[in-house]
Amino acid sequence: MFKRLLCLLLPLCLFFSLAQAATAITVETGECAVSYAFTLPQEQFAILEYKTSYESGKMVVYASDGNFSGEIALPLSGAGGNITLTLTSMAQKKLGEAKAALPTAKDYIAPSGDSHAAVKSFVLTETPLGFDYSFMAPDSDYLMLSYRNKQESGLMPIYPVNEDGLYSGSITLPITYARTLSTVKIINGKEIVLKEGQVRKGYEAPPAPKAQDGRLSGVTVCIDAGHQENGVPVMEPIGPGLEGKSAGTSGMAQGRITLRKESIVCLEVAMALRDELIRQGATVVMTRERQDQFLTNQERCAIAAEGNADIMLRLHCDTRENSNKQGISIFGPRNSTYAKAVADPETYAYMGNLLLNAMKERLGYEAGEKTGFVTINDQFVGNNWAQMVCFLVEMGFMSNPEEDFLLSTPVYQQWLAEAMAQGVYEIALYREWFKN
Numbered sequence: 447m448f449k450r451l452l453c454l455l456l457p458l459c460l461f462f463s464l465a466q467a468a469t470a471i472t473v474e475t476g477e478c479a480v481s482y483a484f485t486l487p488q489e490q491f492a493i494l495e496y497k498t499s500y501e502s503g504k505m506v507v508y509a510s511d512g513n514f515s516g517e518i519a520l521p522l523s524g525a526g527g528n529i530t531l532t533l534t535s536m537a538q539k540k541l542g543e544a545k546a547a548l549p550t551a552k553d554y555i556a557p558s559g560d561s562h563a564a565v566k567s568f569v570l571t572e573t574p575l576g577f578d579y580s581f582m583a584p585d586s587d588y589l590m591l592s593y594r595n596k597q598e599s600g601l602m603p604i605y606p607v608n609e610d611g612l613y614s615g616s617i618t619l620p621i622t623y624a625r626t627l628s629t630v631k632i633i634n635g636k637e638i639v640l641k642e643g644q645v646r647k648g649y650e651a652p653p654a655p656k657a658q659d660g661r662l663s664g665v666t667v668c669i670d671a672g673h674q675e676n677g678v679p680v681m682e683p684i685g686p687g688l689e690g691k692s693a694g695t696s697g698m699a700q701g702r703i704t705l706r707k708e709s710i711v712c713l714e715v716a717m718a719l720r721d722e723l724i725r726q727g728a729t730v731v732m733t734r735e736r737q738d739q740f741l742t743n744q745e746r747c748a749i750a751a752e753g754n755a756d757i758m759l760r761l762h763c764d765t766r767e768n769s770n771k772q773g774i775s776i777f778g779p780r781n782s783t784y785a786k787a788v789a790d791p792e793t794y795a796y797m798g799n800l801l802l803n804a805m806k807e808r809l810g811y812e813a814g815e816k817t818g819f820v821t822i823n824d825q826f827v828g829n830n831w832a833q834m835v836c837f838l839v840e841m842g843f844m845s846n847p848e849e850d851f852l853l854s855t856p857v858y859q860q861w862l863a864e865a866m867a868q869g870v871y872e873i874a875l876y877r878e879w880f881k882n
Contacts, residue, residue, distance in 0.1 A: 468541060468542040469485070469486060469533055469541045470484065470485075470542065471484045471533060471542055473531060473544050473546045475529065475547065475548050477524065477551040478520045478521055478523055478524055478551055479518065480517070480520060480529055480531070480546070480548070481518075482494070482514070482515065482516060482517075482518070482531060483514065484514050484515075484533060484542070485512055485514070486509075486541070487512050489509075489512050490508060490509060490510060491507070491508055491536050491851070491857075491858075492514060492533060492536065492541070493505070493506055493534040493535070493536065493538075493851065494506075494507050494514075494531065494532070494534075495531070495534070496518055496520075496529060496532075497529065497530045497532075498520060498522075498523045498527055498528065498529045498530075498548065499525070499527045499528075499601075500520075500522040500523045500600065500601045501520060501521075501522045501523060501598070501600040501601070502599045502600075503597060503598040503599075504596070504597055504621075505597065505621045506851050506854075506855045508855070508857045519620075520548070522600050522601065522602045523548055524553075524554040525550060525551075525554055525556070526547070526548045526549055526550035526554075527547075527548055528545060528548065529545070529546055529548050530543065530544070530545050531544045531545075531546075536847070536848040536852070537847060538703070557587075557588040557590075557603035557605075558587070558588075559588060560585060560586050560587045561586055561588050561589055561590075561634045561635030561636075562586065562634050562635060563583040563584060563585050563586035563589075563634075564640065565581050565582070565583045565589075565640040565641040566581065566583070567581055567582050568580075568632065568641040569581065570643045570644070570645035571645070572645050572646050572647060573648050574624075574647075575618045575647075575648075576616065576618045577593075577617050577619075577628065577645045578614070578616050578617070579604075579614065579615060579617065579630065580612070580613065580614040581613050581614075581632065581641065582610070582611050582613070583606070583611050583632075583640075584610060584611030585611060586611060586634075587605070587606075588603050588604065588605050588606075588635075589603070589604055589632055590602065590603055590604070590632070590633040590634070591603075591604045591617075591632055591633070592630070592631045592633060593617060593628045593629070593631075594628065594629050595619070595622055595626050595629070595647075596623075596626060596703075596704060597619075597621050597622045597623060597626060598619060598620075598621050598622055600617075619647055622647050623647070623704065623706055623710075623854055624647055624648065624649040624710055624714070625647060625648075625649055625675065625706070625737060626704075626705075626706070627644055627646050628644065628645055628646070628647065629642065629643075629644050630642070630643050630645060649713070649737055651713075651717055651735040652721075654720060654721065654724060654730070655721055655724050655725060656724075657724060657729070658724060659727050660726040660727025661726055661727060662726040662727040662870065662871060662874065663727035663728070664879065664880060665727075665728045665729070665756050665757075665879050666728065666755045666756050666757075667723050667728050667729070667730055667731070667756065667759065667870055668730075668731040668732075668733065668749065668750035668753055668755035668757070668758040668759070668834075669716045669720055669723075669730060669731070669732055669758075669759055669761065670716075670733040670734075670746050670750070670758060670760040670828070671709070671712040671713040671715075671716035671733065671734055671761050672708065672709065672712045672760060672761055672763075673698045673707070673709035673712065673762075674709050674734065674737060674738065674739055674740050674741070675707060675709050675737040675738060676740075677698070677709070677740055678740075679694055680693060680742045680743075681693045682742060682744055683744075684782075684827055685782035685784070685785075685827060685829075685830025686783040686784055687783035687786075688781060688782055688824055688830060692827050694827070699762075699763045699764060699843075699844040700765070700844060701850040701853075701854070702769060702847055702850050703851065704844075704850050704851065704854055706850075706854055708762065708763045708765075708844060710737060711763055711844070712761040712762060713734070713735075713737065714854070714859055715761055715841065715853075715859050715862050715863065716732065716761055717735075718859045718862065718863035719761070719863040719866055719867065721863070722860070722863040722864055722866075722867045723867055723870065726867055726871070728867075731750060731753030731755055733745075733746045733749045743826075743827040743828035744827075744831050746760075746828055747828060747831040747832050747833070747836075750832060750834060750836075751832075751833045751834070756835065756874070756879055757834055757836070757873060757874075758832050758834055758835070758837075759836075759837060759839055759870070760829070760836065760838040760839065761839055761841060762838055762839065762840050762841070763841055763842060763843070763844045763853060764841075764843045764845075765843060765844050765845040766845050768845075769845050769846055769847065771843050771845065771846060772817065772842070772843055772848070772849055773811065773816065773842070774806065774809075774817070774818035774839070774840060774841060774842065775818050775819060775821070775839075776798040776799075776801055776818070776820045776821070776837050776839055777798075777820075777823065777825065777826055777829060777837065777838040777840070778794040778795070778797070778798050778820070778821075778822045778829060778837050778838075779794070779822070779823075779824065779826070779829040779830050779832065779836060780794070780823050781824050782824065782829075782831070784832060785829070785830060785832075785836075788832075788833075788834065788835055788836075789835070791822045794822045795820055795822050796876075797835060797837075797877075798820035798822065798837055799820050800869055800872040800873050800876060801866065801869030801870075801872075802818060802820055802869075804865055804868040804869035804872060805839075805862070805865040805868075805869060806818065807865075808861055808864055808865035809861055809862070809865055818840075826838050835873065839866065841853065841862055
């Protein structure tokens, strides 16, 4: 534990040859940092966990050719000690483990002084990078702050910022997913918890790129990121020309391992898709750009209609009790007045397969119904009220450990965006949207 955040890597190289069936990991340690390297033939993703006495993390790592390498900053581990690296497959199979000693940072100074004051006015505030903290603890020289969530944890000394005993600062959580809940504790020198609270890492939509010319110029796409963080069921007419009302057919999916909500995953992919479509020349209409933005299905479809969208993509994630279930599913409308005005069921199914096959090819799925299929029906209110070509895209199963991690990985989210953009292009060619 020490104040400095930037640390120098020292040339201490250790090689760990693990059990015969395990993966060998090369580790190089230094002040507040560790570099790693390992090879997983025919794999592009893996899960790497690290743990020291003061911090830990769990992250998905990517290598296009199966040769993985990288560096992990350890800003809280200046006191030295040991580090353990654990390598796991995306399917949650342990592949290897390595342990090494960390040197003590040259400028490390152990916290000292009075650390037993009462804590008052404790406030935690979410930020896009992590969270801010603030509290009063007069007559204390330092206290300890700990945080823990599903992706990372840390323990660090904090110091008053003025003579009145005000403690305040910002904590950056580089590998924590947006909207993940952290438990934060303020601890004294005797390891007694003085205050405890919870806070989520914030989310801020990235700015859209400037409009560009490209192969999708002249095409307008509405992207509907499914759900919202704290939505409530709303009874709506099933669709124009259809009888009955519905409040929806299912709840929101949640990651089996990450515990992430479907709403934030869909929003992240929607932003990647927005940027990819704009880069290819399309005009993009978004139904929502925030987690706290509540919209009914009819309101979402109205936004698409007001934006003169040629196609509406409704992004969702699937879930099943069977954690082995994987794949992509595409759903289009069938019998609503609006759907019939757009296309007959056979044409809708053909366009849906253009989108599905483009996604399967880009994401590396095998062909066939085992990895996803197209269904044209009246099940989804948000499809039935669309006045343009519309598909609900189930991008993967959050109940499957591998797809749960992939759906929150930026590289894979970009692949999803590229795949759906290709599908939009093929549908646009088929519908002759480029004639004018």
